[in-house]
Amino acid sequence: MGRKIIVLVLFCLILYNPVVFLEEEMKEIKLPEPDLKGEMSLEETIATRRSVRSYTDKELTIDQISNLLWSAQGITGERGRRAAPSAGARYPLEIYLMKKDGLFHYNPEGHKLVLKKPGDLRPGLLEGALRQRFVAQAPVSFIICAVYERVTKRYKRRGIRYTDIEVGHAAQNIHLEAVALGLSSVPVGAFRDEAVIKLLGLPRGEEPVYIIPVGYKK
Ligand SMILES: Cc1cc2nc3c(=O)[nH]c(=O)nc-3n(C[C@H](O)[C@H](O)[C@H](O)COP(=O)(O)O)c2cc1C
16 A cells, blocks of 8 residues: 555656656657648649759748658548558658757657757768768758568568558658648668668667658759
C-alpha cells in the first residue's frame, strides 16, 4: 500500500513538473491542418516542375511545411491510409525535416513534428551529399528514409522493390506539392549513406533513400 502511494506521488510530480512539461512542449510541433485548395492544377504542377539548384535564404512557413509533409505521408483515409500508396499498407517510410533550427521527425498520426536534434545540421548534410552546395543553401530538406524490413517481412526480396517504388511516390508528391506552393525542389540520390545515417542518428534498420531540398528559386 505504502509503495503504491509513493509511486502515485512520484507519478503526479512528473506529470505536474513544469520543467518536464516545458521540455515535452518544446520537442513537439503540432502542424496546422493542410490547405487542400491550392490554386494550381495538377497538370500545371507537372508541366512546371524542374530540378532547381540555386535557392534564396527565404524561410518556408509552417503552413507550407505542413502541406509538404502531408503530401508525402499525411493521413488521408480510414485506418491510417496515407497520401502515397504503400504495398500491403505496410508503411515503411519515415520522413525527416532538416532546417536551420534543427532536425525533426514527421509523425503522420498526430500530423506533428518531433525534434530529434537542435541546431543547423545542414553543413553535415552538405558533406554527406558530396558537397552539392544547394543542400546547404535550401532552407529545408526532406529526407525520406525506409525501414525495408516492414515490407520484406511479408514480400521477401520483392519488398525491397516495393519500398523503393513507395519512396518514389512520396518524393514525387513533395516535388509537385512544392510547385503548387510556389516553391522549387531537387531530387538528391547522390549521398553517402553512412554519413547521413550518422548525422540523423537513425536507428538500426532505417536507411536514408532520398533527400529533397526545397525552397524559393534564386
Ligand atoms: C533518383 C534520382 C536521383 C537524382 N539525384 C540527383 C543528385 O544527387 N543531384 C542532382 O543535382 N540531381 C539529381 N537528380 C535530378 C536529375 O538530374 C534531374 O531530374 C534530371 O536532370 C532531369 O531534370 P528535371 O528534374 O529538371 O526534369 C536525381 C534524379 C533522380 C530521379
